[in-house]
Each structure stands twice: as C-alpha cells, then as structure tokens.
Amino acid sequence: MHKEEIVALAKRKLATCLWFDKQAEEAAKFYCSVFKNAKLGRTAYYPDAGQDIHAKPANSVLTVEFELEGMAFMALNAGPMFKFNEAISLQIPCETQEEIDYYWSALTADGGQESQCGWLKDKFGLSWQVFPDFMGDILTGPDRAAAARVMNAFMPMKKFDMAAIKKAFKGE
Incomplete structure (x- = not known):
C-alpha cells in the first residue's frame, strides 16, 4: 500500500x-x-x-x-469481553452462483458456521449475508405474489440457490 x-x-x-x-x-x-x-x-x-x-x-x-x-x-x-452476534452482519450481494459458492466456502472454512437464509458466521464469529444481488429488486418490487414465492423458496435455504430462486420468481 x-x-x-x-x-x-x-x-x-x-x-x-x-x-x-x-x-x-x-x-x-x-x-x-x-x-x-x-x-x-x-x-x-x-x-x-x-x-x-x-x-x-x-x-x-x-x-x-x-x-x-x-x-x-x-x-x-481489546480482549475477550465482547463477542460478535447476529445483531450486525456484513452483506455480500453476488451476481452469480459461483460468487455465492466462493464466499460461502471461504467464509465458512476452518470453523465457520452456516445459518439460514444466506447468513453465516466466519471462524471469528462475525456474521455475513451472502445473497443474490437481485433479491432487493424482487422483494421490493410490484409483483407481491412473486416476492412471496421467492421468500417461500429461500426461507428454508442455508446457502442461496439462485436457480431455485429464479424459478420461484417465475412461478415454476
């Protein structure tokens, strides 16, 4: 630097x-x-x-x-008195499934933990959200039925599956 x-x-x-x-x-x-x-x-x-x-x-x-x-x-x-928790997380919007897979693997390696809905904790206990970059557009968009289908599709997921989310959006 x-x-x-x-x-x-x-x-x-x-x-x-x-x-x-x-x-x-x-x-x-x-x-x-x-x-x-x-x-x-x-x-x-x-x-x-x-x-x-x-x-x-x-x-x-x-x-x-x-x-x-x-x-x-x-x-x-600064010492062991404070620990990370899920009240704050860092977000990684991803353009491709390969990006999601990369960050998910890298951040859960060596003791990290998977959670629900694209959330994980890394080996230091810091929470991250790894998700498709188009999620905000779907969830805030005018097609409320599509948003509901997408939410139903991703809620049980740990790591996001972009293909399954896109199918849910289309109603497939």
Whole structure:
C-alpha cells in the first residue's frame, strides 16, 4: 500500500471497527485473502503505557487497518469481553452462483458456521449475508405474489440457490 493510500484510509469519515480478543491481525489478513479488492493498512502496537488498564503485552498488535471492496475497517485487539452476534452482519450481494459458492466456502472454512437464509458466521464469529444481488429488486418490487414465492423458496435455504430462486420468481 502506498503512503497516500494509507493517509486516505486513515482520513475516512466512517469506518467499521471489529473487536477481537487477540486475532485482529489474523482476521484482517484472512478477510483480505477472501476479497479480491482488498488492502491491508497500518498496524498499531500496544505501548508499555496503560498496561494497568488494557493488560496487553507491550508491542502486541493493537489495531490493524484494512479495506474490503472500498470499505474501511479496523480490527482491534481489546480482549475477550465482547463477542460478535447476529445483531450486525456484513452483506455480500453476488451476481452469480459461483460468487455465492466462493464466499460461502471461504467464509465458512476452518470453523465457520452456516445459518439460514444466506447468513453465516466466519471462524471469528462475525456474521455475513451472502445473497443474490437481485433479491432487493424482487422483494421490493410490484409483483407481491412473486416476492412471496421467492421468500417461500429461500426461507428454508442455508446457502442461496439462485436457480431455485429464479424459478420461484417465475412461478415454476
């Protein structure tokens, strides 16, 4: 990453901070390996100061900045007191079944967990939604009968099957 890219990343007005116990660097590298348009940024380390509060060893990773598909993130090593839950998730709208399959496999690997309706948790416990990019158009469109058929088709699914969803939309 070039210096000007690092400065631009640091000056963003909005970014997502992900709280980890001590896996921030591992997670940032993992997410950057999953997404093709990804960049690792700066890493900050805990100093000697403040150890009575943060209880982290000096020179251990404090934060790692990274970017996925143009979205800024910071991974923070701050201890085990907070865990991810489904109240927040990251969405990946996909154009093809191959994209859905790719992200689903990559994010459920090494201990990730499948859930319902295109939701999954990765090995760090972060929730993701992997879904066809046309779903919003169907569910908010004027054909309410088609939207109901699509919803009935995808509700029992774990990983989305685009062909089955398209058939449901057509009433097949």
